[in-house]
Amino acid sequence: MVEKGFRKQPPQSQCLIIKNFSSEKNMNTVPHYWRLSIFYLLYFSSVGTLVPYWALYLKALGFNAIAIGELIAIIMATKIIAPNIWGWIGDHTGKHIVLVRICSLLTVICFSGVLLGQSYLWLALIMGVYSFFWNAALPQFEAVTIAHLGTQAHRYSHIRLWGSIGFIITVVLFGWLFEQISITLLPIFLIGLFSSIWLMSLLVPEKATTQHAVSTHSFYQILKQPSVIALFLSCFLIQLSHGPYYIFYSIYLEDYGYPRDLIGQLWALGVIAEIGVFLVMHRLLTHYSLKYLIILSLAITSGRWLLIGYYVESLPILVFAQLLHAASYALYHGVAMQFIRQNFTDRYLGRAQGLYNSLGFGAGTTVGSLISGYTWENIGAQGSYLWASLICGIAILISWQWLEG
Numbered sequence: 001m002v003e004k005g006f007r008k009q010p011p012q013s014q015c016l017i018i019k020n021f022s023s024e025k026n027m028n029t030v031p032h033y034w035r036l037s038i039f040y041l042l043y044f045s046s047v048g049t050l051v052p053y054w055a056l057y058l059k060a061l062g063f064n065a066i067a068i069g070e071l072i073a074i075i076m077a078t079k080i081i082a083p084n085i086w087g088w089i090g091d092h093t094g095k096h097i098v099l100v101r102i103c104s105l106l107t108v109i110c111f112s113g114v115l116l117g118q119s120y121l122w123l124a125l126i127m128g129v130y131s132f133f134w135n136a137a138l139p140q141f142e143a144v145t146i147a148h149l150g151t152q153a154h155r156y157s158h159i160r161l162w163g164s165i166g167f168i169i170t171v172v173l174f175g176w177l178f179e180q181i182s183i184t185l186l187p188i189f190l191i192g193l194f195s196s197i198w199l200m201s202l203l204v205p206e207k208a209t210t211q212h213a214v215s216t217h218s219f220y221q222i223l224k225q226p227s228v229i230a231l232f233l234s235c236f237l238i239q240l241s242h243g244p245y246y247i248f249y250s251i252y253l254e255d256y257g258y259p260r261d262l263i264g265q266l267w268a269l270g271v272i273a274e275i276g277v278f279l280v281m282h283r284l285l286t287h288y289s290l291k292y293l294i295i296l297s298l299a300i301t302s303g304r305w306l307l308i309g310y311y312v313e314s315l316p317i318l319v320f321a322q323l324l325h326a327a328s329y330a331l332y333h334g335v336a337m338q339f340i341r342q343n344f345t346d347r348y349l350g351r352a353q354g355l356y357n358s359l360g361f362g363a364g365t366t367v368g369s370l371i372s373g374y375t376w377e378n379i380g381a382q383g384s385y386l387w388a389s390l391i392c393g394i395a396i397l398i399s400w401q402w403l404e405g
Contacts, residue, residue, distance in 0.1 A: 032148055032204065032205065033159065035200075035203050035204045035205075036144075036145050036148060036159050036204065037159050037162035038162070038200055039141060039197070039200045039201065039204060040141075040159060040160055040162045040163035040166065041162040041163060041165060041166035042166060042193065042196050042197045042200050043137070043138060043141070043163060043166070043197055044163035044164065044166040044167040045166035045167065045169060045170040045193055045196075046170075046190060046193040046194060046197060047163075047167055048166065048167035048168065048169070048170035048171040048174075048267070048268075048271075049170045049171070049174055049186070049189055049190055049193060050190060051246055052171050052174075052175070052249075052250050052263070052264065052267045053174060053178065053183060053186055053250065054072065054186070055068050055072065055247055055248065055250055055251055056178075056183055056250055056251065056254070056260075057183050057184065057186045057187075058071060058072075058123075059251060060182075060183050060184055061118055061184075063120070064377070065248070065251075065373055065376045065377045066373045066374060066377050067120060067373075068247065068251075068373065069247055069369050069370060069372055069373020069374070069376070070124075070369075070370065070373060071120070071123055071124060071127055072127075072246070072247055072369050073365075073366045073369035073370045073373070074124055074127040074128050074131070075127050075131040075135075076131075076361070076362060076365035076366040076369055077128075077362065077366040078128060078131040078132045078135050078362070079131075079135040079357055079358050079361050079362025079363070079365070079366070080358045080359075080362035080363045080366065081132070081358065081362075082131075082132045082133070082135045082136040082358075082362075083135060083136055083139040083353070083354035083355070083357040083358045083362065084351070084354045084355060084358050085136070085354075086099055086103065086136035086139070086140055086350075086354065087139055087140070087143075087350040087351045087352075087353060087354025087355070088350070088351060088354070090140050090143060090350035091347065091348065091350035091351055094206075095206065096140045096141070096143045096144045096147070096206070096350065097140075097141075097144050097201065097204055097205070097206045098206065099136070099137075099140045100137050100140045100141050100144065100201045100204075101198065101201045101202060102133075103133040103134070103136045103137040103140070104133075104137050104194070104197050104198035104201050105198045106130075106133040107130055107133045107134040107137065107194050107197070107198070108191060108194045108195050108198055110126065110129045110130035110133060111126065111130040111134075111187070111190065111191060111194055112191055113125075113126040113129075113130070114126050114187045115187060115188075134194070135357070135361075135362070137197070137201075138357065139350070139353040139354045139356075139357045140350065140353075141201075141204075142337075142353045143350045143353055144204065144206070145159060145160075146341070155282070156334075156337060157278040157279070157281040157282065157334055158278070158279070160278060161274075161275045161278040161279065164271045164272075164274045164275045164278065164330075165275065167267075167268070167271045168268040168271045168272060168275075170193075171264045171267040171268045171271070172261075172264050172265055172267075172268045173264075174186075174189065174264060175260050175261045175262070175263055175264015175265060175267070175268075176260075176261045176264065178260050179259060179260050179261050219344075219348045219351055219352075222343060222344060222348070223355075225343075226402045226404075227343075227402060227403055227404040228343055229402070230398050230399060230401070230402035230403040231294070231336065231339050231399075231403060232355065232356070232359050232360075233395070233398055234294060234298065234395045234398055234399050234403070235332075235336055235356060235359060235360035235364065236359045236360055236363055236364040237364065237391050237392070237394060237395035237398070238297075238298060238301060238328070238332055238360070238364070238391075238392060238395055239360040239361055239364030239365045239368060240364040240365070240367050240368040240371075240388075240391055241301065241302075241305060241368065241388040241389070241391040241392050241395075242328075242364075242365060242368055242388070243365065243367070243368025243369050243370075243371055243372035243384075243388065244305070244309075244368075244372040244375075244376065244381070244384040244385050244388050245305070245308070245388070246365065246368070246369065247369050247372050247373065247376075248372060248376055248381070248384070249267075249308070250263050250267075252308075252312060252381055253266070253312070253318075256312050256313060266318060266319070266322050267322075269319065269322040269323065269325075270322040270323070270324075270325030270326075270329075271325065273322070273323045273324070273325050273326035273330070274325055274326055274329055274330035275330075276326060276330075277326045277327075277330035277331050277334065278330055278334065281330075281331075281334040284331070284334075285334070285335070285338055290335050290338060290339050290403070291399065291400075291403045291404060293331060293335045294332065294335050294336075294399050294403060295396055295399050295400060295403075296327065296331070297327045297328060297331040297332040297335070298332070298392050298395045298396045298399065299392070299396060300324050300327035300328060300331075301324070301327060301328035301332075301392050302389045302390075302392035302393055302396070303324070303389070304321050304324040304325075304327075304328055305385045305386075305388040305389040305392070306385065306386070306389050307320065307321040307324075308321050308385055309381060309382045309384070309385025309386060309388075309389075310382055310385070312381070336356060336360075340352050340353070340356060368388075371387070372384050372388075375387065
């Protein structure tokens, strides 16, 4: 029985497995480890270029806070639909990596349209079309990764951390670069990164999912379980709370006089902390319950938003707040992936990953982006981060009441 968030110590054989997991020799036994890792590195390099600097790019084009919030919300909104459509196709065809290649190529083609115009309506159209494919690629690749790992699914975090490394490289590099050159060149760099993602997807082989456990429940019967509902609802709320951070963090710091290279370094610092959690995630999952870890991540995230909102003039506090990204993303994401793995059999992985991405990173981030655009314009930065903190409090109550595991 799990008490006070702690799990019983695993048997000696399991401890030995965990110990061996940390060795380089053992990591080399993961099929196609480097191909999978490099894809994550490239994909999140594009995220590290887009997320911190796209709002600054739109600001440089003359858009106000509401328009910026709406345009970025369009990118997030396609996550509500795209992962579910492509997840259904992936589960029924078993061709997950083929879908990744198709979506990656169409991402390059569609995003190139930003070079043809800069009006609000044109950018809204391009953001909607390109992101429909871009947001579909990652959930399908997650299914590919889990399929390749097989019984070594606990090693997921050691592959995923390369995505964090890619994010760090680009967010720091472009923070420095945009101090030297115009940020209006951002689309050119993004097209290059999207093209690299597509080329890398050609090198990753397909892997059919294997049914480790036969479930007597349908996909929708599993979704009706209170604990599953609580998890997905908590994922929606924690991503909703990220609205002011994803959309206006860079603008907020720039308005207070922070240079873009320092802003990039602060973004990178958060992801460095994220890597630290990914490295020890397998140990956390062994010693603590999933419910305890989810609640902990939500509580830390709530405090993080208050620190950013009310202490923006203090660089030491901002540094500390960025270190808390280890909980507000890495811890929460790692636990959610483990929860999905425990509750959904291989035949449902594509749809489960799609739903996880669409509800959290899709619906949650979209609603958060829209709300933050209006709150930022009408009640200011502190009010925006305050409601974000309160949203995490609601998620804590839901998790405490209904989440199991």
